[in-house]
Amino acid sequence: MAWILLLPPPLPQMILMHINLKRTAAKLVREVSLVFFNSDTPLAATSARSQKITSAIAYFICKDNQPYSVVENEGFRQLLHILDPTYKIPVRGTFTDTHIPALYNKVRREIVESLSNAQRVAITVDGWTSCAIQSYIIVTAHYIDDEWSMKTPVLQTRAFNEEHKGENLAALLRDVCCEWKIEGKKPALVTDNASNMLLAGTLAEMKPHVRCIAHTLNLSSQKALQVDTVSALLVKMRRIVTYFHKSPKACEALHEIQTQLHLKHHKPVHDVSTMWNSSLEMMERFWEQQPAVTLSLTTRRVKTKGLPSITDEELTLLPEIIKLMTPLKVATECLSGEKTPTISIIAPTLAKLREDFEPNDSDLQVIFEMKEKFRQDFDTRYTYIQDLLNKASALDPRFKELEFLDDNNSRDTIFLRITAEVEEMI
Structure with missing residues (x-):
């Protein structure tokens, strides 16, 4: 009957053994601590x-x-x-x-x-001013490593007290390339559309020099928002939004009415003059909260003396403006990626935006004027580099059919040029 010794102990004894083990472990942990x-x-x-x-x-x-x-x-x-x-x-x-x-x-x-170890490098350059009114220039490198991972290290954030002339910026670019030993990699350059940046790229002999598409969209969108009727509407909205930002009573009334109307408790958004998309966000938020904003301004405890009023005609126009400008917001977000290359997206995006901003007979007069202002500024921005943008799109599997081009001859020409460059490289 020796096999009886292999049977587990009774359940109460097992529970006691488990408790003792836990106590021993806890004591050991305390001693180690x-x-x-x-x-x-x-x-x-x-x-x-x-x-x-x-x-x-x-x-x-x-x-x-x-x-x-x-x-x-x-x-x-x-x-x-x-x-x-x-x-x-x-x-x-x-x-x-x-x-x-x-x-x-x-x-x-x-x-x-x-x-x-990188075969080619691109650098982006931008200037900014700190809260202490100190001017800086920031230089970032962009390249693909041996594991096909996108890298974007900041090479310099330098206080720049010299005059922001093209000559001085070109000297800075040459210094950066020399310091980081990338001058032999023929670095490409991306900057905004400022004349001093364009001159700097020329003097530093950095090719290709691509103008930032997000900055371009910002400039062209600002032109569209400068149409008189739209500009006047934005001025009114800014004054109303500023009032809510400064008046606790107005905010309290807005919050109560939002609850009653089952609206989200969102505060009005104030735009920034240099960022067109913030103006769109202000309009979107105003349209979302328009019933609550209007009712809160009519309550007795809110003093609205001197505040402008939004007319019914302007309220009718507001969703049309938002509808027109929303594709620009989507394009800006798509073209502002940090972890993936975006140059291949530029050409199809340009073609789509030109199509979206093509005037048609059903447009309101204000929308027609906005489209005209946008296209006048936007259409000629990338003609100097269109061939490079098309080739980049052809090498991207998503756009290799080049469907955004109008004719087959243009597509064939792009592929012939790519083939010639590959043969030359080999």
Whole structure:
């Protein structure tokens, strides 16, 4: 009957064994915690764990664009103390003088090596002004690595105190290419449509030089929105939106009426003068909330003296403007990708937008004028580089049939040119 010894113990005994095992494991965890996280024994700054945590903090500061002072913030220090009471955070100067420069040098070496293996490189250049009214130029590289992954490292964010002349910008471009050893890769250039940027590309002899399609759409859309009737409507909407942004009583009334009408509790959106799509977003939000906005302005507690009123004719026009401009918003979003190349999308997008903005007999007079303003500015923007854009589309499986071109002769010509270039390369 020795086989009886192989039977499991009775159920109550099994439960007791399980409980004892859990208690033993919990006790072991507590003992290990006391060994590794005893507040009386600070972690040595030279230990592997301490260095790993410090490196993670440096990465956090850089990756999330945090100020160096974050290491002095009480909440941040409390968080790290809870995670590991034995870790001592280095002082702020240690990060500024040692860890961040070391991380920069490490990343820089990796980018230099990655760039050296790239066959071709494109760079984008743009200028911006900080809140402290300091002018900067930012240069970004774009290339495909050995694993066919799109890379977009920022090569420079440089304070630029010189005059923003084409000559000075061209010198900066040459310096960047030399510093990062990409001048031999014949880098392509993408900038906005400013005359100084166009001159800089010419003087720096960077070809092809493609003008940013998103910036082009912004310029042409701004022209369409400058039609008198539309411009006057936008002025009225801005004043009403500004009132809601500044009046707590108006916002409270709007919130209550939104609840009554079962509308989403969205605040009116104010546009930015240099961004056409923000004007479209303002119109979309105004149209969405128009019943609530109108009713809230009629309540007694809201003082509307001096505020303009939107006429019925303007309200009828508003959805037509939104319908006309929405394809431009979609195009801008499609052409603003960071992780995938977008040059092959430009030609079919140009063709589609020209078709959408072709005037027809059913258009309202204002819509007709908007289309005319847009096309006058837009139609000639890419004639200088149309052949390159068509070839890029032909190499994209999505557009290789070149259906956006009007005739077969044009398609055949594009493929003959591509074939000739490939034969020359071989």
